[in-house]
Amino acid sequence: MQTNRPFEYLIPETLTDVVVPGMRVEVPFGRGRRKIQGFVMRVKETSDFQGKLKPIARVIDLKPVLSDEMLKLSYWLADRTYSFQISCLQTMLPSVMRAKYKQYVVAIDEVDPEVVRLFNGKPTFEITGQLDDETIKLINRLRRNNKIDIQYVVENQALQVKRQAVTTDLNVIQLHEAKSKLRANAKSQIKLLEYLADHLDELPIEFSDLQKEFGVSRAAIKTAEKNDLVRVVEVTKLRKPVGITPEQTTKMKLTEEQQAAVDQINSAIETENPQTFLVEGVTGSGKTEVYLQTIEKALQQEKTALMLVPEISLTPQMVNRVVGRFGDQVAVLHSGLSNGERYDEWTRIENRDVKVVVGARSAVFAPLEHIGLIIIDEEHEGSYKQDDNPRYHARDVALWRAQVNKCPVVLGSATPSLESRARAEKGVYQLIRMKKRINNKNLPQVKIVDMRDSENSAVKGDFSPVLRENLQETLDQHNQAIILLNRRGYSSFMMCRECGFVLKCPNCDVSLTYHKDLGKMKCHYCGHDEPVPQFCPNCKSKKIGFYGTGTQNIEQQLNDLFPQARVLRMDVDTTRRKGAHAKILKQFGDHKADILLGTQMIAKGLDFPDVTLVGVINADTTLSLADFRASERTFQLLTQVSGRAGRAEKTGHVVIQTFNPDHYAIKDASTQDYETFFKQEMYIRHQSNYTPYYFTALISVANQDEGKTLKQSYWLKKQLQTALSKDAILLGPSPTMISRKQNKYYYQIIVKYKHEPKLHQRLLEILNETQADAKNGFTIAIDNEPQHID
Ligand SMILES: Nc1ncnc2c1ncn2[C@@H]1O[C@H](COP(=O)(O)OP(=O)(O)OP(=O)(O)O)[C@@H](O)[C@H]1O
Numbered sequence: 001m002q003t004n005r006p007f008e009y010l011i012p013e014t015l016t017d018v019v020v021p022g023m024r025v026e027v028p029f030g031r032g033r034r035k036i037q038g039f040v041m042r043v044k045e046t047s048d049f050q051g052k053l054k055p056i057a058r059v060i061d062l063k064p065v066l067s068d069e070m071l072k073l074s075y076w077l078a079d080r081t082y083s084f085q086i087s088c089l090q091t092m093l094p095s096v097m098r099a100k101y102k103q104y105v106v107a108i109d110e111v112d113p114e115v116v117r118l119f120n121g122k123p124t125f126e127i128t129g130q131l132d133d134e135t136i137k138l139i140n141r142l143r144r145n146n147k148i149d150i151q152y153v154v155e156n157q158a159l160q161v162k163r164q165a166v167t168t169d170l171n172v173i174q175l176h177e178a179k180s181k182l183r184a185n186a187k188s189q190i191k192l193l194e195y196l197a198d199h200l201d202e203l204p205i206e207f208s209d210l211q212k213e214f215g216v217s218r219a220a221i222k223t224a225e226k227n228d229l230v231r232v233v234e235v236t237k238l239r240k241p242v243g244i245t246p247e248q249t250t251k252m253k254l255t256e257e258q259q260a261a262v263d264q265i266n267s268a269i270e271t272e273n274p275q276t277f278l279v280e281g282v283t284g285s286g287k288t289e290v291y292l293q294t295i296e297k298a299l300q301q302e303k304t305a306l307m308l309v310p311e312i313s314l315t316p317q318m319v320n321r322v323v324g325r326f327g328d329q330v331a332v333l334h335s336g337l338s339n340g341e342r343y344d345e346w347t348r349i350e351n352r353d354v355k356v357v358v359g360a361r362s363a364v365f366a367p368l369e370h371i372g373l374i375i376i377d378e379e380h381e382g383s384y385k386q387d388d389n390p391r392y393h394a395r396d397v398a399l400w401r402a403q404v405n406k407c408p409v410v411l412g413s414a415t416p417s418l419e420s421r422a423r424a425e426k427g428v429y430q431l432i433r434m435k436k437r438i439n440n441k442n443l444p445q446v447k448i449v450d451m452r453d454s455e456n457s458a459v460k461g462d463f464s465p466v467l468r469e470n471l472q473e474t475l476d477q478h479n480q481a482i483i484l485l486n487r488r489g490y491s492s493f494m495m496c497r498e499c500g501f502v503l504k505c506p507n508c509d510v511s512l513t514y515h516k517d518l519g520k521m522k523c524h525y526c527g528h529d530e531p532v533p534q535f536c537p538n539c540k541s542k543k544i545g546f547y548g549t550g551t552q553n554i555e556q557q558l559n560d561l562f563p564q565a566r567v568l569r570m571d572v573d574t575t576r577r578k579g580a581h582a583k584i585l586k587q588f589g590d591h592k593a594d595i596l597l598g599t600q601m602i603a604k605g606l607d608f609p610d611v612t613l614v615g616v617i618n619a620d621t622t623l624s625l626a627d628f629r630a631s632e633r634t635f636q637l638l639t640q641v642s643g644r645a646g647r648a649e650k651t652g653h654v655v656i657q658t659f660n661p662d663h664y665a666i667k668d669a670s671t672q673d674y675e676t677f678f679k680q681e682m683y684i685r686h687q688s689n690y691t692p693y694y695f696t697a698l699i700s701v702a703n704q705d706e707g708k709t710l711k712q713s714y715w716l717k718k719q720l721q722t723a724l725s726k727d728a729i730l731l732g733p734s735p736t737m738i739s740r741k742q743n744k745y746y747y748q749i750i751v752k753y754k755h756e757p758k759l760h761q762r763l764l765e766i767l768n769e770t771q772a773d774a775k776n777g778f779t780i781a782i783d784n785e786p787q788h789i790d
């Protein structure tokens with residue numbers, strides 16, 4: 001991590017033709033005998049290097065682990081995210097290559113004399129550091145001529161499923177001969193031998209397949225084994241990732257709006273037009289079917305498709321539907337997979353067994369070739385941006401890959417990000433609107449409950465009379481309810497329970513957050529601070545305080561209010577175990593519970609026909625995030641969660657409890673009116689110079705010594721100032737939300753700008769220069785277009 005440029009190494013004679021771009025090699029680095037891992041970026045005939053080139057010590061991979069497309073992408077990604085290229089390469093590396101694994105050589109052409117010599121009677125052998133260069137060279141040549149293959153085997157083999165299977169050493173003629181010798185009533189054995197003779201190229205064949213498809217009995221197999229006609233072997237079966245229960249659906253007849261969307265996208269697929277479509281479709285408008293039918297189009301064109309979803313565990317239904325429609329052609333990549341499972345999926349992509357990849361953020365680097373379509377569902381989700389180095393946004397990477405692959409990108413959402421919607425406004429993206437729900441169902445009716453009203457504020461607990469009545473009615477009708485407890489930003493801001501007032505920064509129009517260590521309210525943008533108020537500055541009430549209740553507490557309240565109701569709770573505590581999300585959602589989907597209570601996790605993508613009521617306990621928490629996207633996040637959350645009600649035959653109702661009933665984000669969400677919200681929010685962003693009117697870069701500094709951190713921050717600010725025109729806005733340094741993490745102090749500087757030609761270069765310089773400071777314990781991070789500022 002201490003250097004950001006390529007180095008040249010000599011390819012030893014013995015490795016000529018072996019070393020190709022995309023492989024990892026071990027090279028000596030620095031003065032000592034230290035060896036480090038590097039990526040081969042390019043092979044040159046000659047070198048301009050003045051000194052004596054050191055030779056590559058050893059090749060780590062015998063076949064490239066990154067494609068040319070990925071290598072090319074790494075240059076752009078490093079530049080765009082202000083990170084070192086090596087960390088981009090490592091991020092793109094399939095995670096299985098970062099796990100512990102072994103490499104084995106397997107024969108393809110078993111009769112080739114060179115192959116025979118190489119294997120020397122062994123069925124397979126491991127590639128270790130001990131292999132001499134000659135052998136490595138031979139292996140490489142044979143691999144390129146398709147005579148052998150290299151396979152990776154990850155450590156946790158135990159997780160692979162072992163199944164019994166049948167194979168035979170006899171050839172077709174011998175099989176038929178053996179068959180003719182059997183007695184005529186050995187029907188099952190005859191069938192078995194016939195089947196094997198017809199499927200010799202598919203050996204070994206699993207027991208279960210033989211039984212299911214051909215009615216061959218276990219006993220027949222055992223008898224054949226005894227007679228030396230077949231051998232029973234164990235095969236490792238690729239596992240289907242946990243929690244996926246494919247939902248088989250057939251192609252639906254499209255509505256007019258769906259058809260219009262599909263037509264436009266399909267035409268771009270056909271003409272290989274790297275256009276970006278923004279599909280703005282209300283909740284329940286049937287976006288999934290649009291995705292499925294456009295994916296189908298890409299496959300018809302002999303292309304592949306890449307589909308990103310925010311987080312697989314939270315959107316199991318979407319994944320189930322894609323797998324249900326395209327079956328084995330789909331690979332699913334997500335963080336919940338074990339190394340072994342991820343290896344299976346990756347191998348399937350690499351072997352081109354897979355035509356569709358569905359996955360969360362990092363799946364955008366999937367080694368798919370000939371991509372014909374990229375879909376990003378719920379494109380507004382913040383999780384598409386990586387919080388750590390390299391701080392990339394999957395949407396940007398997708399757009400880059402679309403250019404290279406000449407394919408369209410579909411961004412879909414009921415509540416597009418302001419950035420994307422603004423781009424559509426300018427004509428950069430093609431806007432496709434779907435305004436109606438399937439079957440012309442109405443959007444649910446939303447009631448806003450003003451929690452400042454005396455009848456509500458007098459209530460003990462968190463359920464207003466209106467919400468209680470609605471819940472009771474839902475239970476009486478044997479329908480289901482979803483209750484959202486909004487937890488983001490939870491308890492770090494102050495709100496008046498009398499008038500709904502939230503303490504804000506006078507300069508930045510964002511909430512002030514409480515800093516325990518300072519005992520003060522502080523702004524994360526400009527650093528403004530003030531004492532913690534004792535009474536409400538607006539109405540003078542003493543009911544001002546920190547705000548928030550936990551899910552367990554709400555669950556208890558539900559149990560007390562509705563003892564007969566079956567409640568499922570979904571939060572970080574109940575979803576720690578692998579597959580827990582899917583299990584809870586399946587239970588709810590099977591109507592084994594009446595109420596699903598949860599945090600943000602339950603807000604998106606769920607499609608359950610019996611849900612007729614959605615209740616939001618505390619709409620205000622997101623509103624009070626100390627972030628300029630607070631209104632946008634609130635609108636998205638409320639609109640998305642409201643959209644879970646009344647999706648099928650039954651009419652839906654929504655109850656939103658809030659202390660800020662007049663806030664436009666809440667009002668517009670209650671009418672599911674994205675366009676009105678968009679206009680209002682754009683106006684406010686314009687007024688306060690935020691995205692998408694301004695670009696934003698966030699530079700943060702951390703060190704164990706607070707004084708040094710501040711000093712460094714001011715130095716950085718000066719460095720930036722000299723590169724900026726007077727139109728740019730420079731904020732900070734100010735402490736971050738939790739200004740002290742793991743004994744380090746964090747300060748940040750924010751640059752808001754429109755057109756600053758020198759800024760990019762200066763930021764790159766800062767990145768490189770400050771590496772020297774890393775030794776002194778400084779960490780510097782540059783976040784291009786941060787998703788949240790904290
Ligand atoms: N053409 C169609 N005919 C009949 N039913 C359809 C059609 N298209 C979609 N549906 C059904 O309508 C329901 C809603 O569709 P879907 O879940 O795709 O909505 P969505 O636009 O993704 O909504 P959200 O943004 O809320 O997730 C689903 O149950 C789906 O099976």
Ligand SMILES: [Zn+2]
Nearest residue numbers: 496499536539
């Ligand atoms: Zn007040």
Ligand SMILES: [Zn+2]
Nearest residue numbers: 505508523526
């Ligand atoms: Zn401020």
